[in-house]
Amino acid sequence: MFETAQFIADCRAASAADPTHKAVREVLARALSEPAAVLRGLGEPERPESRKLFHSDALTILNVVWAPGMMVMPHDHRMWAVIGVYSGREDNIFWRRIPSTPNKVEAAGAKALCEGDAVAFDSDIIHSVINPIDRLTGAIHIYGGDFFAAERSEWDSLTLHEHPLDREQRRRLFEEANARYEASQRHLAGLR
Numbered sequence: 001m002f003e004t005a006q007f008i009a010d011c012r013a014a015s016a017a018d019p020t021h022k023a024v025r026e027v028l029a030r031a032l033s034e035p036a037a038v039l040r041g042l043g044e045p046e047r048p049e050s051r052k053l054f055h056s057d058a059l060t061i062l063n064v065v066w067a068p069g070m071m072v073m074p075h076d077h078r079m080w081a082v083i084g085v086y087s088g089r090e091d092n093i094f095w096r097r098i099p100s101t102p103n104k105v106e107a108a109g110a111k112a113l114c115e116g117d118a119v120a121f122d123s124d125i126i127h128s129v130i131n132p133i134d135r136l137t138g139a140i141h142i143y144g145g146d147f148f149a150a151e152r153s154e155w156d157s158l159t160l161h162e163h164p165l166d167r168e169q170r171r172r173l174f175e176e177a178n179a180r181y182e183a184s185q186r187h188l189a190g191l192r
């Protein structure tokens with residue numbers, strides 16, 4: 001059984017006892033050993049969103065629902081991150097800075113996350129995220145700090161050049177994903 005309040009309390013206790021991502025990843029991995037229970041506890045994903053479950057200077061916990069095919073451009077976090085999927089799939093592409101071209105990144109690897117997977121990223125990781133399936137993906141994202149206050153970077157999808165994270169653009173990304181998702185649902189309903 002998964003209870004959101006208990007999960008948040010467990011994450012807070014783990015993060016207080018161990019400032020690295022190790023203990024929090026274990027809490028998330030334990031919860032995701034039963035992804036269906038997490039799904040029941042958080043509720044079936046209904047629309048693309050990034051919903052705050054907990055937020056402090058030391059810890060941020062989000063319930064992130066990705067739209068089918070949704071993609072987030074390369075970005076950093078500047079704090080450790082622990083990500084686990086409770087419904088659907090999430091593909092991560094990792095990027096690294098190019099020493100000879102300081103503001104540009106190149107692809108460095110990838111990690112596919114299935115239901116039940118929980119991974120930890122160090123604070124210097126740069127990644128982009130794709131939901132590769134045709135339905136909503138639900139994931140818990142936990143960050144070792146105040147995710148909303150940190151100065152962060154993202155890298156342009158077209159040029160792969162660095163610029164400061166545009167939080168308004170990020171908010172619009174979910175808004176637009178929502179509008180597209182609702183339109184696709186209406187379209188599908190019309191076909192039935």
Ligand SMILES: [Fe+2]
Pocket residue numbers: 075076077127
């Ligand atoms: Fe991220």
